[in-house]
Amino acid sequence: MNRLFLPMGFVSLMLLVAACSQPVRQQEGSDYKLMTVERTDRTLTTSYTAVISGRQSVEIRPQVSGTITEICVSEGAKVIKGQTLFVIDQVPYLSALQTALANVKSAEAAVATARLTAESKEELFQEHVVSDFDRQTAQNSLLEAEATLAQAKAEEVNARNNLSYTVIKSPVNGVASMSSYRVGALVNSSITTPLLTVSDDEEIFVYFSMTEQQILSLVRQYGTMDKALAEMPEVELRLSDGLMYAHKGKIDAISGTTDTETGAITLRAVFPNPERMLRNGSTATIVFPYVKNGVFVIPQEATFEIQDRVYVYKVNGEGKAESAQVTVFPLNDGKEYIVERGLEQGETIVAEGAGLIQENTQVANSLQEKQ
Structure with a gap:
């Protein structure tokens, strides 16, 4: 049998030409992860740096x-x-009180004498023995003596108060x-x-701040500021050691003013403190829950942004991607978005890699087939 031997280079060249002459098979759009949006309930939490203060913190001076x-x-x-x-040296204040008491007795005696004189002058005036000037002078002396007595009594009260202040309670x-x-x-x-500070810590006040936009969002959610304050969920407290405090607190006050420098608004939460674990002046972290009912929750990978606007790709009936703008809740957990507007129940979107897809990309054979 005659065999035809061809050079290896020629064989390789022929194989390459044959491969190039075959049409390339385009893979259908089946490698994209899709999801059908459904309403659900979700609770998001966010953290705020907080300062702990006793219900009453009194500086003793x-x-x-x-x-x-x-x-x-x-x-x-x-x-x-x-x-x-504390007790402060009482000796000089006891002495001042004794002096004040003596002055009161002296003033009382002067009043008694002036009253007798005034009464005597009045009788003599009625008998036309003394002039009206003498009578009036005696009455004025009585008024002066009474004023001196009132002043002495006031000094006595002041001396007693000063003495009482030496015992600090x-x-x-x-x-x-x-x-x-x-x-x-x-x-x-x-x-x-101050000598020391006494903190009433049966209940603890925890102060933290939110941005004005966050407060406005809460007001819109509940309708009014009063309703927002009344219906706010309970908050938790993460202590400086990273562990959660055993008791939950309630926000009971929102500042009526906004800090002009930071744009922040201060809130106050009240926590019970039966174990006396929380101390005045400590720092902690408030964990605030946002409860959203009947909302659409989508992965952040399903979105892309253009000029601070968030978009998703919806899948149309032909299985192609069509971009659509959505409005998301300002807070998120870093993995998901809560969509407030822009989606409808039952719509299908691209769940991953939205930033790598172009408009009208074939992402499914057909919407019906994927569903």
């Missing part, structure tokens, strides 16, 4: 000058309203802070640093 002679509270201890915290129930003052320290009403 002296109202009189003097040397601290007693400290009657331990730092960090629980105190009750009316409990003695807690005006509220709470927990005492640390103090930098010790027995022997000289204090007065103008000291810069």
